[in-house]
Amino acid sequence: MSTANAPDAAPPAGGEISHGGGHGGSKAALAVGAIGIVFGDIGTSPLYAFRETFAGAANIAIDRMHVLGVVSLIFWSMVIVVALQYVTILMRADNKGQGGSLALVALLSRHMGKSKWGWLVVLLGVFATSLFYGDSMITPAISVLSAVEGLTVVNHTLDPMVIPIALVLLVILFVLQSRGTAKVGALFAPVMIVWFTTLAALGLNQIFQHPEILYALNPYYAVMFFVTDGFVAFLAMGAVVLAVTGSEALYSDMGHFGRGPMRLSWFGFVMPCLLLNYFGQGAMIASLPPEQAAEVVKSPFFLLASEEYRLPLVILATVATFIASQAVISGAFSITHQAMQLGFMPRLSIRHTSETEAGQIYIPVVNWALMVAVIILVLTFQSSSNLAGAYGIAVTGAVTIDTLLMxxxxxxxxxxxxxxxxxxxxxxxxxxxxxxxxxLFKVPDGGWFPLVVGLIAFTLLTTWARGRKLMRERMHETALPIEIFAKSAKNSATRVPGTAIFMASQTAGVPSALLHNIKHNKVLHERVVILTVLIADAPYVDADERCEIHDLGDGFYRAVLHYGFMQETNVPQGLKEMERCGGEFDMMHTSFFLSRQTLLPSDKPGMPIWREKIFAWMLRNAATAMDFFRLPTNRVVELGSQVEI
Structure with missing residues (x-):
């Protein structure tokens, strides 16, 4: 796939592309790191998941049988969906070490070739990715709100301060993104280890006092919940699933730490701690008389702690949700970068926030869009319970799509x-x-929000991919073969010293910038390089497979730089790795020529007019190739051309 956003382009010749990422450090060290970065989303679910099952729309009776049924349902959901489907099965489906819906689609596309069902696989993966954006907006809002709401358990008079405090924390969270997480990231793992240990300790305290809650390990109680309550139990699944939100994120983040360390973290530490806390909440509620249980279930997590420890627990929960939100936002940056590289999104300005970690990036437009959406969500829904109605549908939609792709x-x-x-x-x-x-029964209560966000994102992603495909086809129809051009141009233009690099979206034909340059300026540089950047269907391309050179004669060269969809497309750095092509590239004597297309209305449009207008808007607002390819600003010349699609 080329950076001209060509979802149907083939990987470079030469077969499979090897994985150049790798994971440094021991398995244990990586497992500890994963606890801090990867498990924040699912790790903060105990704040609201159990509460919403009873306090939500299902209106479940609070008694021993129903508590055992809910806890059993949470346990088996975590075992089946997270432990079995994602951690055990889907983590085997890595694309050169990377996971997630887009990486899985790239893997499937590479193996399926031009199958007649290939387009459906791509659409499913793109829709799962689109749903992630709705999830990435709701997660920070519900997580931080649910933690700050713990203040009302400490002192009910603080209720008016919950929303202002949550908004301040969320704004700080998004403002800090541009500084990167390299410095504070070192604190993530220790804080989350303390958090999960606290979850386990709070749960164990109640389990020791009321060990009969362990009957919930028997799936009989989950089955009896459905037998006795029927449709009410079915509705309760909409809240129970909050306990496994973050499961898709585990798969998406696999590339950062590797399959082995993440499995070690999950089975050896995270899953036991989460289950102990859920069983502890259930034990506490089941042991209380109905009237008292009805009050305690409104905030069971914080009431697990004795009164003197509740304020420290609120502070710890707030820090944990801060870290969980950070992971989701970083995930939004990462998946946006993948979408750009794989051809489903226009180029956006990307800033690298770490000199050593290539994966730590910051995308301003995504960051500020998420911040605005999160603020609107908090002000609109007002509480984490109300937000729970919007939460879950995006996650379950993505999980269902992953099952089909599986x-x-x-x-x-x-x-x-x-x-x-x-x-x-x-x-x-x-x-x-x-x-x-x-x-789906949550749609009227807020579930419409992630669906609307997902639909908008899906429309934008598919419109961009379709528009770029049409644009390339139109440009290819009028392209002049480079061999013919080189022979005819060598005697018809004055040759001047230096090197000219013409960026081209395709590996065939003459780029429009070169045609315009010789037409208007009537000069050619001594060395003319037509350079294409190709993005493979694999996350990494090794450095020794980066460059591809073809000498066309008469000072003309065709050059190709190969990158994986997780790698930074740094053209000057890539040119330094080229040892042939007529000598080294001296940036002070090299000029880069870029083409900027302007769309014109077509008599026979390739897609509906409303989509053409969206595509034209995206094209106008895309980051320049100069920024995206990290080209030196004082060595770039842009030449425009007009294209009908």
């Missing part, structure tokens, strides 16, 4: 027989589909 993976990549794959996929589809269906 079926394609089994048959298309792992070559399972369909009679082996079908029962596994159907089993997970029943579970995930039931959670998604239960969340």
């Amino acid at each position: 079926g394609v993976l089994f048959v298309g990549v792992w070559k399972w027989k369909w009679w082996y794959a079908a029962p596994v996929v159907i089993f997970f589809l029943i579970i995930d589909g039931a959670y998604f269906a239960a969340n």
Whole structure:
């Protein structure tokens, strides 16, 4: 895929591209790091998940049988959805070490080739990615709000201060993004280890006092919950699923730490701590008389602690949700970068916030858009309970799509027989589909928000991919072969000293900037390089496979730089790695020529007019190639051209 955003381009010749990322450090050290970065989202769910199951719309009776049923449902949901589906199965489906919906789609596309169902796989992956943006807006809002609401348990008179404090914290969170997380990131793991240890300790205290809650390990109680309550139990699934929100993020973040360390973190520490806390909340509620339980269930998490420890617990919870929100925002930056590289989004300004970690990036437009959306959410919904109505549908939608893609993976990549794959996929589809269906009942209460955000994002992503494909096709139709141009131009233009690099979106034909330059200026540099940057369907390309050079004669060269979709496209750095192509590149004697296209109305438009207008708007507001390719600002010349699509 080229940086001209070509979702259908093939990887460079030469077969598979090796993974150049790698993970430094021991497995134990990486596992500790994962606790701080990856598990924040699912790790802060105990603040509201159990509460919402009883205090939400399902209106479940608070008694021993129902508490056992809910806790059993949470336990088995975590085992099936997170531990089995994601951590055990999907983490095996890595694309050169990377996970997530887009990485999975790239993996499937590479193996399926031009299959007639390939377009559907791509659309499913893009829609799952689109839903992530709605999730990344709701997660900071509900997490920070639920933590700050703990102040009302300490002192009910602080209730009017909850929203102002939450808004201040959230604004600070987004303002800090431009500084990067390298310095404060070192604190994430110790703080989250303290957080998970606290979760376990609070839960164990109640379990020791009321060990009968361990009956909930038996799936019988989850089944009886549905047998006795039917539709009410089905609605409760919409709140129970809050306990497993963040499961898709575990898969997306796999590339940062690796499959082994993340599995060690999950099974060895995070999952036991979470389950102990949920069982502890259930034990406390089940032991109380109905009237008292009805009050305690409004804030069971903070009431696990004795009164003198509640304020420190609120502070710790606030810091933990701050870290969890940071991880989600970083995830939004990462997935946006992937979408740009894979051809579903226009170039955006990217800033690298770490000199050593390539994955630490900051995208201003995404950051400020998320901040505005989060502030609107907090002011509109006012409480974490109200936000819970909006939360879950995006996550369950993405999980259901991942299950469908998992079926394609089994048959298309792992070559399972369909009679082996079908029962596994159907089993997970029943579970995930039931959670998604239960969340659909939340649509009137706020579930519409992530769906609207997802639909807007999906429209933008697919419009950009379609528009760029049409634009490339139109440009290819009128392209002049470079070999013919080189022979005809060598005697018709004056040659001047230096090197001219013409950026081209395709590896064939003459870029429009070169044609305009010779037409208007009637000069050619001594060395003319037509350079294309290609993005592979793999996250990393090794440095020794970065460059591809073709000498066309008469001082003309065709050059290609290959990158993975997780790598930075730094053209000056890539040129330094070129040892051929007529000598080294001296940036002080090299000029870069870029083409900037302007769209014109077409008599036969390739897509609806409203989508053409959206595409034209995205094209106008895209970051320049100069910024995206890290070109020296004083060595760039832009030449415009007009294109009909």
